[in-house]
Amino acid sequence: MTSGPGGNSGATDEGVTGAPGGNSGATVMERRGWPKSKWVEMAAVVLVLLLTAVPVGWCGREDFTGALTFTGRMTGAALMVVALIMFLGIAAVVDYWVRGPISNLGVVALFSTGVALLANALLLIQTWSDGERAIFPMLFGSLTVGSILAIVVVWRALDEIPAPKRVAAALIVSTILGIGNFSYQNLYQPYRRGAKPLVHLTVGKAVLNRDGKAFAVPVDIKLENHSDVGFYVLGTEFHAMGERAPVSKSDRLYRQWRIDAERWGKYREKLPLTRRDVYQPGQLVAAQPWIAPGNWIEANDEAVARTVVQLPIDTPYDHLAFYATANIARKDRLGLGRLEQDQYSWRGAKLPKWAQEKGGGDSIVYRFDMKENNAIDRHTRKPRCVTIYWRFNVHGVDVAESITRKGEENRVNTAIEDSDARERYGLIDVLAGPIEQTLWEIKSRR
Template sequence: MSIRPWVVVEAPDSRGLRRVTRGSETVGSAWSSGDLRRILRHLDFPDDIDLDDPAFISWRGGDSDTWPDRPWRRRATLALMTAGLLASLVLSALVGWPDAAGALTFAQRMTGVLFVLSGLVQGLAAAAALDYWGSRRFRGSGAVVLLGVLIALATDSLLLFMWLEEMEPTPYLLMFLPLWCWSVWALVVLVRDDCWQGVPRPKRFAAGVVVTALLTGVSLAYSTMYQPAAAPMHLSLKAKFGTARSDRGAPFVHVPLSLHMKNTGGIPVYITNDIYTVRGKGATYSEIHGNQDMLREWRRSAGRGNALGDVERYADRLTRTVISSSHVYGPGKWLEVGQEYTVERVFQIPRDAPFGTVAVTMQVSYMRKDRGKLDVDQFKNPHYTWRTNEEGYYCPWQSCGQQLVYGGRVRHNNNLINVTRKPRFVWATWSPGRQPYASVSSLAHWNKTVSEQEVKRELDRYGAASIRAEAEVPVAELLSSAGL
């Protein structure tokens, strides 16, 4: 009859932890002889038991003096691994939550949800790290930590790659650049430790990680590239003169004007600037013979300020006089899909007006609402360049004229762009009778200069465009409809 010891202390694992069993049951794990004595005390062994007595304890892979654990190194690794995973959780939440909670499109919201879920996995991995560098009671704790580190490496690599495209200063760089270095270190540590050994089917685990990464990549590509371009953007404008009426008390004719706009595209749009201008067109009429004479008259007219390119055989010295000009809808407002807006205006012209025709020009600048979120509360309030108390906006009229300035922060609906770029702003300037201007750039002050290349790139990025409509009517027709 053989005598078996009550307790078996197994050989140290890669970290120096030794598993303690009694019979077929694992009763604990020990880093040191002190840990072993605590386990034995729970098994009702005396405190002064001889650890080298083979009647009670059997040692495998070393004796009672074999304790290769390096507690400070292990605890430092645990602290760095846990801190990195928790920081990655915070970064994933900062990137994903704005899209998950407020993105306009379903695809962009799903991208935000993926980042939030990735953060939750990293939080679970931080908890698993405590077990993996501890007693390892959960067999898959190492695999969970590896999954969290791989997610962090993929996220930080994506952010770093996007930042390298333009390398603009952003406070998030101080977060994802150190985390990228940490994730590379953490991956090396886990691979060297063969952390996936506790997984029952490591091949399936690896396949699941690859599939998850592919789905995430496809979702990001769809939300950032295909989906924003798939929805068409189109705005229709219409301007129409009404029936004129004479003024009995004054030598004027009142002319109704109807201005109409409608979002006929597939996405909502912000109005960043708009204007309508009514001009009276005058000319000196003469008989011109031959194309060369016509071109000579056109050059003469263009030299006097007619730079619009009109060429008329019998009209010379074309002039345009601004009669009325104002906003149509107003900067900072938006049109939902299918929404339309109509405004009725009335302007006056003298009965003996020296105009041959009256023309209206209507122009609207707009941007896609699914690309960015404009701070409309800030943008819709105009600033006056001629007011000296408008700090940051005052400009002498000799240099800037007299303009209204609209400005506000715009955030891209894909928050990956927001965290890897400097803030972007929409600026619009307006003055009656002039060409309205709207731009998107990184400038925080409107009176600074920026390259045309940057403005064009940002206008394309946020899907900005403009549309124009014109209508013209003879003054003789207006006077006839007024009974004159």
């Protein structure tokens, strides 16, 4: 009889002490929103933050130390701050999951996951629209989804959010700053009003030599950059064309003008339609580069060169026409590396179809390594090179450039690809001429 009550009493005590204790623990777990696999969730949140912080911090460091513009370096600094927030978020997540409600770092964990979501979403947009490696949109797309889930997990784990208005304000400000910087870098800068240097040609007076059997014409060439950005010089050329233009004794017929106009599509020179002058296609008498490929001109600077064109006094030409061009690229859009090679068409250099002269001729080929102007594009786009073709024949000279992926130098770009490359990298062709000078006065001194 005594054992029964004792047993009953023991059983009752066990039920009283055990059940309430178990119910209390379950209630706390349910209230805090922690599932039984809380440590797996913690590891998942930490992994999302870590996989986001490492590439963001790496690209930020590269841009901060090597971006081509001040804005790019400030973007690098911002990316490094974002990465630091996420590293602090990792510590906050671990601390909150281990210590529970007594930790006051839950809000830091929530804020860091929000920053991770913003960073991954912006990187997904950029790599999807501008990248060329499929792995990066897949990576940042997965991290974007992971960041959303991480926010949900951390939100459920919090008992309450202290100062929710301040947390919301911090998230909103971070979002505005991130979107603003992204828009400035990817929307405003590429399409803002472009700068364009000028090439000036100044032709001096022809001068006879001592024995009167030859003469020389001095020519000054100046590249002026009045903009606030620097430019790489991809290629330059100066050339002089000798023109024969005998005067007809009678007016030329209208159909002869048509014949002259048809020549405009065959030669680089556009000879005028005249009533009495019978212009013949010009012939090259002198040509040379006047700035070596790979050099550059800084903002608000100028480069000057002088050359001399010499001819015998009994030259058959009636006029000289002078031309100069400079093919340049903005220094804030690309980085020009070392000269990889220079080749010659007459020694077997391969040329794309568009660079081959229709009427015969030769080309000198320069090829430079190239880098993008920011770390994200350098890692998500395929490496490229800049190829310059210095082309010449008896009817003139010109310079053409092409930006292609490495290994595809001889591939013919589409018109859209060429247009996109010119816009993206700030490619500009600056032309001067023709500057015509008659030779009648100097030849009359014979």
